[in-house]
Amino acid sequence: MTTKDTKDSERVAKAIEMAKKAHEGQLRKTGEPYIVHPLAVKKILEEWGMDEDTVIAGILHDTVEDTALTLDEIRKEFGESVAFLVDGVTKLSNARSGMRDIDTYLPETKDNFLRLMIALGDDIRVLIIKLADRLHNIRTLSALPPDKQKKVAKETLEVFAPLADRLNMGLLRVELADLSFKYVDEKRYNELKTLIEKYNKSAEKSLKKVEQEFSTALKKEKIHFALSGRVKSVYSLHKKLAKHNQNINEIYDLIALRIIVNDITDCYLTLGIIHSLYTPMGGRIKDYIAKPKQNGYQSLHTTVITKDKRVVEFQIRTKEMHEYAERGLAASFYYNEQKVTENYKKGKIEHLPTNLLWITELQMAAAKLREGKKVDLKKLKLNLFADKIFVYTPKGDIIDLPKGALPLDFAYRLHSEIGDHVIGVKINGKMSNLNKKLEQGDIVEILTSKNQTPRTSWLGKIFTPHARQKLTRRLNILSGNNQNNSQNKSK
Ligand code: MN
Secondary structure, three states: OOOOOOOOOHHHHHHHHHHHHHOOOOEOOOOOEOOHHHHHHHHHHHHOOOOHHHHHHHHOOOHHHHOOOOHHHHHHHHOHHHHHHHHHHHHHHHHHHOOOOHHHHOOOOHHHHHHHHHHHOOOHHHHHHHHHHHHHHHHOHHHOOHHHHHHHHHHHHHHHHHHHHHOOOHHHHHHHHHHHHHHHOHHHHHHHHHHHHHHHHHHHHHHHHHHHHHHHHHHHOOOOEEEEOOOOOHHHHHHHHHHOOOOHHHOOOOOEEEEEEOOHHHHHHHHHHHHHHOEEOOOOOEEOOOOOOOOOOOOEEEEEEOOOOOEEEEEEEEHHHHHHHHHHHHHHHHOOHHHHHHHHHOOOOOOOOHHHHHHHHHHHHHHHHHOOOOOOHHHHHHHHHOOEEEEEOOOOOEEEEEOOOOHHHHHHHHOHHHHHOEEEEEEOOEEEOOOOOOOOOOEEEEEEOOOOOOOHHHHHHOOOHHHHHHHHHHHHHHHOOOHHHHHHHOO
16 A cells, blocks of 8 residues: 655655745635645645545646646746646536536536546546545635635536446545535524434444344454444435435335455355344345445445334445545545456456446556556546547537437437427537537537438438437338337337
């Protein structure tokens, strides 16, 4: 494991000097010198165990946008990788300021913004810097005027907390969500916070007993374990209550106990022991070890009724799963680095859900970088997004399409009504034709006419199966030979 010494490396110290000079004279809304902010971001990134280039980029993340410092100067001093990261963070901020008023694009287009972040942050470390930036801003949000507080908090709740969740950064998700929720709806926040505290207090004694019971049983079976406390997030309780008609009796994970064991076998043994002590509730056993969640989260969950009739959720996992659940992607940069490298050398790829393979790729790249080996980041980016382009509607909505997509694919993607009535296309404001391949970042405007009908020749101007399917169906209906097909479909 990397030793994180308290002293800054020479490069980091140099970056701090550079940032101090650049931000000289600027103040934060809190009245402090501006440099306090980038230094706080640096500290967060270090706590997350990020690599040195990311830490340096964190220190410099606001310089290109807000000071006279240029990207070229940064590149010259710290190299391509740092410059790339700072540029990515800057682009993200610029893209955001293009959307002037947060209220006008939230919450309807939050997925859109999420996609935008992913499109622009094609080195995942850009997103991690952005998350650290947001975490510090939300921690110091009280310095902003109330109307602005609400907007930033809302955006954090709608965009940044879900992003943290997507990267399985559990601790960050909870902190971002709860800090923001307090600003969005303070009364509700306080209500629920009190409720959780009361509930925990009332359960304290019986939980102690439960702890004793299963501890004895686990020791008897020679299973080594540790307990980890878990505080229910106020915001997630709020969301769950909304889903269950505000009926608190339907929330089964108000009290949860986490048991951390050595390996997967012990996870299942522990589950068995818990079930021999208490009655499991039907349908509440979840095996996220065999079937990890989309974000890679792994654990066994079970809800049981204790001897004094309390509902308690148990979460059982290995230390590694625990680290990954709390710190997610950041943890994989730090913790799994050696193991992944080892396994990689042995040709043994970590068991990860396929949609997380890109994380493995990043882990490997991070590990290689630490070993001082060269990694072609450009190639890495290509691997991550090789098959995708992101294009825009004139209103600024982002549509992701496979590389090679054509205007008709875009049109059918918007709506089949639009696809069926295409008479032309403007790309980046200029008339173009339907054979033109769309490129990353194109602004695409589809021209339609009510009198237009789909043509067979369009089949040669389509790339995606989705659009092909829609067009074929439409052509079949028009030519009247779809009777059998449509009958089958309607079943
Ligand atoms: Mn910042």
